[in-house]
Amino acid sequence: TRLQAELLLLLTAALWGFAFVMQKSAMTSVAPLTFIAARAAVSMLVLVPLAVWEARQKPTGPPAQFYALTALAALAFASGSALQQTGLMTATVTSASFLTALYAVCTPFAVWIVFRAPPAAIVWAAAALSLVGVWLLGGATVSALSGGDSLVVLSAPLWAVHIVLTGLAAQAGR
Secondary structure, eight states, X not given: OHHHHHXXXXXXXXXXXXXXXXXXXXXXXXXXXXXXHHHHXXXXXXXXXXXXXXXXXXXXXXXXXXXHHHHHHHHHHHHHHHHHHHXXXXXXXXXXXXXXXXXXXXXXXXXXXXXXXXXXXHHHHHHHHHHHHHHHHTTSSGGGSOHHHHHHHHHHHHHHHHXXXXXXXXXXXX
């Protein structure tokens, strides 16, 4: 139902925001790359059994293009994670979550680069409003953004590239 969908979206947003709080608090105990490695290890423990099960369901493996796209997506993910996690050492949770969300604005531009499909006019408007939001978040001066904020901003296009590459890999792996 629509109510269930809206409640699930609210839950997703809450979990996403809570994750930033946990990531930030983890930075008082471990280094950014240690945190990323631990998170990757937990993800691997959960996903490898599912990948093995799915691999057994298909008579043939995915094409070489799938592995190349997956490697590029992993590189974008690792780079985005490293920038974001390092940025969280000095950025506030609020600014980091907002600045990371710029990936939503960057993704249509990544699609444009890959597929040569220019963004719609509304995307240009959203990009402009997002830049104004970053400016306001920085106290109406870009120079007021912390070094951590800048690292998180740099992670946003990498998350966008990761999304596009993951979609391409999913298509190639069919």
